Amino acid sequence: MEYLINISYIVASVLFIFGIKMLGSADTARKGNALSAVGMLIAVVVTLLESGLSYGTIIAGLLIGSAIGVVAAKRVQMTGMPELVALFNGFGGLASLLVGWAEFAKAGNFEASQYPIFTACAVVFAILVGGITFTGSLIAYFKLSGKMSGSATIFPGQKIVNLLLFIVLLVVGGFFVATGAAWALYVVIALSLALGVLGVIPIGGGDMPVVISFLNSFSGIAASAAGFVIFNNVLIVAGCLVGASGIILTVIMCKAMNRTLGHVLFGTFGATGGKTQEVEGEMKAISTEDAYYILEAAESVIFVPGYGMAVAQAQHAVKELGAILEANGAEVRYAIHPVAGRMPGHMNVLLAEADVPYEQLCEMDDVNAIMESVDVAIVIGANDVVNPAAGDDESSPIYGMPIINVYQAKTVFALKRGQGAGFSGLVNTLFFRENTRMIYGDAKATMNALVGQFKG
């Protein structure tokens, strides 16, 4: 039986590996996800064959968890996806923490383990990473769902406090490994949870794609650590795969913002970004009626969505206008910046929900190459990712960040709720350019008004 279980774990690991690989390509992604689900099913079923288990609590746990999972997955709106992923992620982290804790609670010591010291270290590590993942994801969830202000919460001496807490945690954790005192473990749990909160509150909304990817990686590492606690290969392999792929996503996100991970986690972007720049020119507004005449004549149109589109739930209206423009003979594309929105790929999911065929979704570099031939670029609630200051103003905090060069298009329409600055507090010099026209108001209402003009 022991052999059957272990061989099945190998099969499950292989399925996870192929599953992740296939998730990386559009044609195979859905199959890949199914494959890794099969791997998970195998791993769970064979674990149930383990001898000496009492099934009452297991079955109750599986049923309750599945029911909640199914309802959450079916109910969620696509605009709510970042929050849900953050929440699931946090649950995974907390589960790993609890697995580590349970291993200690079983007997109150590690004498049953062949390697008591190693196991104790693994427990501390699983709790540390799992705890940070849990509360960090929870804060991300609150920020993303608007239950908590999305801006950075900063207090003096924050970094020093975090560093001190971390050092205390390591010392107490070391004490636990050495003595096996239960109170020390509780202190480690409490401090890990506190670190997750303190680590994520200073990070502003626009950096969320980086944070979510990073926490995703952490949840994998926590599972891997739990694997070391119970000497289980499939946990180590699967957790580690997730940890590695999460890191890769994190690096992609950081590159797209021209920032290092250290900068995002420990930087003070929101605090220093508030200085006002002198900008020449003025913001010129345009009515939807006049905008219609320009669009009507356009042969090539690019939509550039940002977080504002998600907030206004404007994706369906955007797609409708896109379809009308296409029928009108224009070539329509959607240019998506890697960090547009609040999670990696956020805009793609929303537009896919609105039935935009994915051939029309273009990546930044492809679109920049043809930008000069574009007649109209419509910026919908995007801000920093189209700010030309990133390219030409060395004093700008976002200097060096790759952007979608909409300012090179013949005409730019910028849809915006009001005249204020974006989340980062930066002035967007795009809005003052000669070829830019502002359309103020709710993005969805504006889109519908334009659609109405075409139909009218």
Added chain:
Amino acid sequence: MEIILLIFVFVMAAILGFELIQRVPSQLHTPLMSGSNAISGITMVGAILAAGAIGGELGKWLGFAALVLATINVVGGYLVTDRMLSMFKKRGK
């Protein structure tokens, strides 16, 4: 020795993980994240073993809580990823 083997497995899995998805088109970033997130729910294997362990009330309840949470992570994660991927359509389908 067993510890060394486990670490060996860990290192190999890390290298494999880094090599697997070097180039992911950005439209797949969200599904990749939520799909891999579901995989990290593998910790439910550990949770099952803890929840089903005989004796030790506290350990059992901790295991039970872990199992509920990990199952939400796994079941919800896979379903929501599938739902998302089902929306990525090519023209004309």
